[in-house]
Amino acid sequence: xxxxxxxxxxxxxxxxxxxxxxxxxxxxxxxxxxxxxxxxxxxxxxxxxxxxxxxxxxxxxxxxxxxxxxxxxxxxxxxxxxxxxxxxxxxxxxxxxxxxxxxxxxxxxxxxxxxxxxxxxxxxxxxxxxxxxxxxxxxxxxxxxxxxxxxxxxxxxxxxxxxxxxxxxxxxxxxxxxxxxxxxxxxxxxxxxxxxxxxxxxxxxxxxxxxxxxxxxxxxxxxxxxxxxxxxxxxxxxxxxxxxxxxxxxxxxxxxxxxxxxxxxxxxxxxxxxxxxxxxxxxxxxxxxxxxxxxxxxxxxxxxxxxxxxxxxxxxxxxx
Amino acid sequence: xxxxxxxxxxxxxxxxxxxxxxxxxxxxxxxxxxxxxxxxxxxxxxxxxxxxxxxxxxxxxxxxxxxxxxxxxxxxxxxxxxxxxxxxxxxxxxxxxxxxxxxxxxxxxxxxxxxxxxxxxxxxxxxxxxxxxxxxxxxxxxxxxxxxxxxxxxxxxxxxxxxxxxxxxxxxxxxxxxxxxxxxxxxxxxxxxxxxxxxxxxxxxxxxxxxxxxxxxxxxxxxxxxxxxxxxxxxxxxxxxxxxxxxxxxx
Ligand SMILES: Nc1ncnc2c1ncn2[C@@H]1O[C@H](COP(=O)(O)OP(=O)(O)OP(=O)(O)O)[C@@H](O)[C@H]1O
Ligand SMILES: [Mg+2]
Numbered sequence: 363x364x365x366x367x368x369x370x371x372x373x374x375x376x377x378x379x380x381x382x383x384x385x386x387x388x389x390x391x392x393x394x395x396x397x398x399x400x401x402x403x404x405x406x407x408x409x410x411x412x413x414x415x416x417x418x419x420x421x422x423x424x425x426x427x428x429x430x431x432x433x434x435x436x437x438x439x440x441x442x443x444x445x446x447x448x449x450x451x452x453x454x455x456x457x458x459x460x461x462x463x464x465x466x467x468x469x470x471x472x473x474x475x476x477x478x479x480x481x482x483x484x485x486x487x488x489x490x491x492x493x494x495x496x497x498x499x500x501x502x503x504x505x506x507x508x509x510x511x512x513x514x515x516x517x518x519x520x521x522x523x524x525x526x527x528x529x530x531x532x533x534x535x536x537x538x539x540x541x542x543x544x545x546x547x548x549x550x551x552x553x554x555x556x557x558x559x560x561x562x563x564x565x566x567x568x569x570x571x572x573x574x575x576x577x578x579x580x581x582x583x584x585x586x587x588x589x590x591x592x593x594x595x596x597x598x599x600x601x602x603x604x605x606x607x608x609x610x611x612x613x614x615x616x617x618x619x620x621x622x623x624x625x626x627x628x629x630x631x632x633x634x635x636x637x638x639x640x641x642x643x644x645x646x647x648x649x650x651x652x653x654x655x656x657x658x659x660x661x662x663x664x665x666x667x668x669x670x671x672x673x674x675x676x677x678x679x680x681x682x
Numbered sequence: 683x684x685x686x687x688x689x690x691x692x693x694x695x696x697x698x699x700x701x702x703x704x705x706x707x708x709x710x711x712x713x714x715x716x717x718x719x720x721x722x723x724x725x726x727x728x729x730x731x732x733x734x735x736x737x738x739x740x741x742x743x744x745x746x747x748x749x750x751x752x753x754x755x756x757x758x759x760x761x762x763x764x765x766x767x768x769x770x771x772x773x774x775x776x777x778x779x780x781x782x783x784x785x786x787x788x789x790x791x792x793x794x795x796x797x798x799x800x801x802x803x804x805x806x807x808x809x810x811x812x813x814x815x816x817x818x819x820x821x822x823x824x825x826x827x828x829x830x831x832x833x834x835x836x837x838x839x840x841x842x843x844x845x846x847x848x849x850x851x852x853x854x855x856x857x858x859x860x861x862x863x864x865x866x867x868x869x870x871x872x873x874x875x876x877x878x879x880x881x882x883x884x885x886x887x888x889x890x891x892x893x894x895x896x897x898x899x900x901x902x903x904x905x906x907x908x909x910x911x912x913x914x915x916x917x918x919x920x921x922x923x924x925x926x927x928x929x930x931x932x933x
Contacts, residue, residue, distance in 0.1 A: 529795045536794035537780075537787055537804055544770040544781045550732055551768035553752040554761065555844060556785020565791055611772065 368614060380516035388512035390628055392584055395519035398620035399577040401604040402526050402613060403570030408602070409611030410534055411566045412546025414466065417473030418601050420480045421450040421571035423593035425578025427484065430496045430588050439502045443579045450575025451568040458567040462560070477595055485590045495589025502583035515584040522580060523617070526573045530613050533569070542566055596648060600627075603652045606659055609666025618667050626651060683708045683883050684852055689728055689738030689748075690907075698724040700907040702738070706852070711874070711884045713898030713915065715891065717927060721907040722887045723765055726854050729885075730762045731755045743851065757785040759851030763858055765887075767837040769829045776825040778840055779815050782847030783808040815843040819873065835866040842873070853877065854885045859893055871897060891919065903927070 383391055400418055407413050425446035432442040461472045484490045491497075502509040502518065509515055533539045541562055545552035549559045582588045600623065608619025627648060634643035663670045684706040691699045699721040706712045714722050727733040729740060731752035740748040747755050761782075770778050789804040816822045819839040824832065829840060838858060845853060855874075859867050874897050878884060888894045894901060895915040903911040903918055905927040911918045918924055 532795045532797055533791060536801055537784065537789050537808065538791050538794050540773065540777055540781050541784055543773055543777075547770045547772070548768045550752075551764065551770070552781070553732070554730060554756050554764075555781045555848065556753050556756040557781070558751070558753050569791065 372617075376520045377517075380513040383516075385512050388516055390624065392512065392516050392519050392580075394620055394624040395516070395523050396577040396581055397601065397604060397624060398617045399519070399523045399526050400574045401601050401608070401616040401620045402523070402530055403573035404601045404605040405608070405610055405613065405616045406530050406534070406542075406573075407566055407570040408605060409609075409615075410539065410546065411542040411563065413462065413563055413567065414470040415473040415567070415570065416470045416595075416598050416602065417475075417477040418570065418574050419593045419595065419598035420473075420477035421454060421574035422578040422581070422597065423477075423480065423484070423588070423590075424453050424571075425450045425575030426582040426588045426592070427490060427496070427578075428575070429579035430499045430582040431489070433500050433583075434496060434498070439500060439583060440504050443502065443576075443583070446579025446582075447572035447575040450578065451572040454568040454571030455564060458564045462563045462567060474595065474598070477593075477598060481590045481593065481595075491589070493590060495587055495592070496582075497587040499582050499586045499588070501586075502580070509583065512584075515580065519577075519580055519584075522576055526576065527613050527617075529569075534613070538562070538565075596645070596652075599652055600648075603656055607655060607667060609668040609670070612666065612668045615666050615668035622667065623652075623655070626655070683710075683743065684729070684885075685739075685741045686725075686729065687739045687741075689725075689735045689740060691724060691728055691733060691736050697721075697907045699728060699735075699904075702904070702907070702909055704902050704909060704912065706883055706885060709878075709881050709883055710900060711878050711886060711898050713894035713901040714885060714887045714904060715889070715894055715901060716904035720904040722904055723856055724907075725904065726762060726856055726885070726887065730760055730854060753785070756848065759849075760854065761845035761848045761850035761852070762854040763838070763841045763845050763856060765856040765860075767834065767841065769832070769837050769840060771830045773829055774826050775821055775829045775832065775836075775840055776812055776816065778829045779812040779821075779843045779847055780808050782815065782844035783811050785848055786811075811847055812843075815847045818846060819843045820869065834861050835863065838862065838870075842870075846877075850882070852883045852885065856887045857889060858886070859888060859890055867893070895919070 379391060380388060400422055404415065404418055407415055428449040429442035429446040432445055433439050457476055461469060461476065464472050485493045509518065541552065541557045544555065545557060545559050545562060553559050604619035604623045605616055606619070607622055608615030608617065630647050630651060631644055634647045659666065686702060686704050689699060689702050690697060702725060714725065716722055724733065728735050731747070731750060735748055738748070739746065742755065742758060742760065747758065770781065787804040787808055789801040793801040816825050819842050821836060821839050821843060824836060832840060842858065859870055862870060871893065874884065874886070886894065886898060898915055900913065901915045901918045902909055903924050910923045910927060911921045
């Protein structure tokens with residue numbers, strides 16, 4: 363029901379915005395779309411399949427580095443962009459095999475540790491450019507066409523987001539999706555219905571990593587450089603906050619949550635970079651805001667914005 | 683159909699199931715009774731693979747299954763209705779029942795994401811089978827409600843529908859009548875009778891001895907993890923060992 367109203371509205375706004383926004387606003391718009399893409403994966407993983415990951419930023423980074431390294435090595439950007447989600451998903455399959463035996467906060471800490479390890483490895487290795495990272499990544503392009511400005515990346519980002527949302531919706535409303543939702547409640551009962559629980563958890567982890575990897579791939583072409591500092595742990599926490607704010611287990615919630623948090627953080631960044639503020643103010647403020655927003659949501663709107671709003675609308679229409 | 687030979691399982695050095703052997707013939711309804719903590723649910727978990735046996739063999743349909751994962755045993759044709767309700771939250775009653783078809787269909791992530799013909803074919807089949815199972819347990823009217831808000835009796839029926847959706851060869855029911863009121867209990871008994879008439883093999887744990895006597899061809903009595911009697915209901919009820927086990931519990 364939300365979908366029927368929201369899809370056309372969002373589609374029109376999405377298509378119109380790149381034409382009217384200036385470059386700095388477009389940067390926010392693109393980063394928002396990329397964050398939403400990762401957050402859809404988080405919502406699928408946490409909200410539907412009941413598995414926690416505090417390391418989605420790692421897959422975002424893996425996607426970005428994959429595309430950057432390939433393209434710098436002379437591979438066409440399109441192939442680099444396709445490889446980004448594939449390599450991220452493959453990495454998830456490898457690390458997920460031991461990690462997904464863990465549950466709840468054990469799994470959360472393990473995925474967090476995975477990202478920390480990956481960041482320090484990327485900071486040490488020569489071929490990833492160490493702490494400085496990789497620079498001079500060519501523009502994205504297909505054949506002779508090259509993405510000229512920010513507007514092209516905005517379209518690319520939002521097309522990617524639409525694809526990710528469509529795949530998620532299709533998966534959720536089908537046999538494998540029901541299996542994921544079932545194992546979120548009871549792995550035992552799911553297994554007795556013939557669901558290979560371990561394999562399904564691995565696949566959904568890989569799918570969410572692929573979404574993050576795709577976003578990372580677009581990111582590297584847009585910014586032209588990647589470095590370990592682009593993928594801090596804070597970014598993984600941010601995706602969780604976005605998913606929770608929008609409403610876990612709703613696809614639109616991921617987009618709404620990403621939008622709400624991005625705009626909020628933008629506003630605060632303006633505040634934190636005012637003259638006289640210390641240099642660490644933006645980071646500290648973001649952490650504080652994430653914490654406050656999370657606590658506020660858990661207390662007042664535990665199911666998130668989208669479920670709360672659609673329920674209010676439903677009860678209103680029932681009253682009339 | 684099912685042969686359990688010398689199966690044991692202990693928790694922290696205490697046997698929950700000790701050297702249990704039993705076999706269930708095709709089409710038989712076999713009752714399992716025993717005092718609280720006798721090891722009945724543990725035995726079911728060993729048969730379905732949710733617990734690993736320390737010792738012993740389990741064969742199902744002529745094939746060793748004791749090393750198989752639970753979902754593999756389910757796919758061979760075992761369905762269990764657990765003692766505690768395990769209803770999938772955040773899903774409707776219908777969706778819950780549809781999950782029961784998982785083992786009999788195979789459209790995966792790719793077919794679903796791309797909406798391939800296989801996905802559509804499976805969805806049609808799953809929906810039809812779920813509808814049938816819902817009707818069978820009398821849940822059709824509740825089909826589109828959130829499953830976690832059903833009263834306990836309906837949750838039990840829901841699990842039964844999910845189990846039936848898998849078209850099992852062997853159905854394991856762990857105290858299906860507990861918490862049910864008179865008419866619900868009667869309805870359940872009628873359904874079990876109907877399933878038996880249809881040739882389904884059933885293992886039935888139940889405290890209510892009258893309920894078991896009415897439905898079971900044979901009764902196995904467990905006490906302290908061991909089989910203390912095995913035979914027709916009337917014979918078992920008169921067995922001095924059985925009487926002692928129940929009296930011991932009552933005192
Ligand atoms: N996972 C477990 N860990 C430790 N002990 C267990 C476990 N499962 C069962 N037990 C113990 O094994 C024994 C048998 O338990 P079980 O649940 O099989 O009994 P039951 O016959 O089903 O009883 P009830 O009629 O109360 O359902 C009990 O003493 C129980 O405490
Ligand atoms: Mg029990």
